[in-house]
Amino acid sequence: MINIHGKLIFYCVDNMAFEFLSENLKNLQTSIAEICRKCQREVSEVTLLPVTKRQPLEKLQALYDLGERHFAENRVQEMLEKAEVLPKDLVWHLIGPLQSNKVRHALSYASYIHSVDSIKLLNRIERIAQEDGKEVKVFLQINITGEEQKSGFAEADLDAALKVAESFLKTTVVGLMTMGAVSDSEEETKEVFSKLRELRDKWQIEYPELKQLSMGMSGDYQLAIPEGATYIRVGSLLLGNREY
Numbered sequence: 192m193i194n195i196h197g198k199l200i201f202y203c204v205d206n207m208a209f210e211f212l213s214e215n216l217k218n219l220q221t222s223i224a225e226i227c228r229k230c231q232r233e234v235s236e237v238t239l240l241p242v243t244k245r246q247p248l249e250k251l252q253a254l255y256d257l258g259e260r261h262f263a264e265n266r267v268q269e270m271l272e273k274a275e276v277l278p279k280d281l282v283w284h285l286i287g288p289l290q291s292n293k294v295r296h297a298l299s300y301a302s303y304i305h306s307v308d309s310i311k312l313l314n315r316i317e318r319i320a321q322e323d324g325k326e327v328k329v330f331l332q333i334n335i336t337g338e339e340q341k342s343g344f345a346e347a348d349l350d351a352a353l354k355v356a357e358s359f360l361k362t363t364v365v366g367l368m369t370m371g372a373v374s375d376s377e378e379e380t381k382e383v384f385s386k387l388r389e390l391r392d393k394w395q396i397e398y399p400e401l402k403q404l405s406m407g408m409s410g411d412y413q414l415a416i417p418e419g420a421t422y423i424r425v426g427s428l429l430l431g432n433r434e435y
C-alpha cells in the first residue's frame with residue numbers, strides 16, 4: 192500500500208482492473224490498426240501513449256503487465272510518485288505545463304516533455320539536463336488556433352525556438368505537439384492537426400530531427416492518425432474516468 196496525494200492506494204492488480212484494461216487496450220489497438228489500414232500508414236508509425244494522470248497505480252501496473260512501456264502524466268509531482276514505485280524500464284512522458292522550478296524534478300524521470308511552450312523553458316531544460324547529466328527529448332507545443340486559453344508557441348515563434356535548440360547537447364527537439372480545437376467541430380479539429388503536420392513538414396527540411404507529431408486524444412485520435420500523428424495521447428478511453 193502506498194500513499195499518493197494523501198490517499199492510500201492498494202498496490203496490487205485485481206482481476207477486474209486487468210480484464211477492463213485488457214479489453215480496452217485490445218479495442219483501441221484494433222481501432223488504431225483499422226484507421227492505419229484505411230489511411231495507408233504503418234501501425235508501427237503510431238505510438239499509443241496511455242495518459243495515466245489521476246489514475247490509480249493498480250491500473251498502471253495492469254497496463255505494464257499487458258506490455259505497455261510508455262506512460263504520460265501531466266503533473267511532475269504525480270509522475271515522480273508513480274515512477275518511484277513502478278518498474279524502472281517505464282518511459283515517462285510529461286504532457287502538462289512545466290514550471291521553471293520543477294524542471295530538475297521533471298528530468299529525474301521524464302524521457303520526453305511534450306509541453307515546451309517558451310524559449311526560456313527550452314533553455315532551462317538544456318541547462319539542467321547538462322548539470323544533471325540527463326538526455327531529454329522534447330516537443331514544442333504549438334497553439335495553432337491562437338485561442339487564449341491554450342498554451343504553446345505561436346507559429347511565428349517556432350523558427351526562433353528551433354534555432355535556439357540547434358546547438359543543444361542534451362535536449363533534442365523531436366517534434367511538435369498540439370491540442371485539438373476547443374470547439375467540437377470535426378472539420379476544425381482536422382484543420383488543426385493538418386496544420387501541425389504542415390509545420391513539421393516545413394521545418395523538418397532544415398531540422399531533420401523534427402519528425403514526431405504528438406496529437407490526438409480519446410475524442411479525436413481517429414482524426415489525428417490520418418493527419419499524421421506519431422504519438423496519440425489517450426487517457427479516459429483506455430483507462431476509464433479519472434479517479435482523483
Ligand SMILES: *Cc1c(COP(=O)(O)O)cnc(C)c1O
Nearest residue numbers: 242265286408409424425426427
Ligand atoms: C489529459 C490529457 C490527455 C488525455 O485526455 P483524454 O481525453 O482522457 O484522452 C491528452 N493530452 C493532454 C495534454 C492531457 O492533459
